[in-house]
Amino acid sequence: MNRPTVCTVVSCGETKQDLPAGETVPARELYDSSVHPCKDRYARHSEAYYIMSAEYGLVRHDTELAYYDRSLDELPEAGVRAWSHDVARDLERVLSDGEFDAVVLIGSETYVGALRSHFDRLPAAVLTPWQTNDDVTGVGRGMSWCNDESRWPENIDSLEEIGEVVSPAPREV
Template sequence: MSPHVCTVVSCGATKQDLAPGESVPARELYDSSVHTCKDRYGRHSDGYYIMSAEYGLVHNQTELAHYDRTLDDLSDHRTRAWGHDVARDLATILECGGFDAVVLIGSATYVGALEAHFDRFPCAVLTPWQTSEYVTGVGRGMAWCNDESHWPDNVESVAAIGDVVSPAPREV
């Protein structure tokens, strides 16, 4: 039986050009090849969310309008506040959903903003783009996301996805 996994991916810098007032599901807003790979991975999870610099933590089907903000645009104080808010919302989702693990896929900036809060999450935390020896850059991160052997619906244990950062996984 596959573990119950929630995937959270970072937003993307490049987005669809939308008309004023137009919105699309979050997973469709970002149009880079990097996001396409992260999206492919996320769609194979039991829960799939996006951490947006503008909107915080959003479900992949939440309608979003175009925006132009990254965490790099925020002060250290605002980034810490963003990380606190996203971690709070994610902890609630993970608890209510009974997830065995959360896989965080994104840059060191986005994942790093949540790191101080990993102990709030009631399940195993995996950060493959930061901890996998294979992932040495964005290209390898994309390859990791495209490798079906890592997809949550194709594994039999949390450990088969990657290295658990915090805490120990629940038995499945």
């Protein structure tokens, strides 16, 4: 049996490094909240790792980013819809090009929920462990979930070991 190929997408963080104007860092290093290192640790054990940024949309973890101050919580409903459409379109392309079996979305309900209406168009199974795992009842337990090496994509034999499949990938007929 082949191990499933997994792309992990984590939400950005509200707190960020205070960078001088014009300076950039890799996206995964920009966010400095207490929860981001756990999401980062999990995602680095996937075949691909992206961040859903309120400012930049879907970005690879190593994309150079400058400081920004934007959150989906601050955007009007139309802005969130436009953001989710763009992120879903880009994620659809990433998943198709990489021939992934699944995408794991790790983040708050604000970010994951904004994408929910697009799940059925993604060409891979969608897993949202922070929203569907009964053990994850808060940020601390979400951090613990991410730090559990048995759930890391490189250590699993089936998607069910990560969590509930929310939206199965479309099947060829």
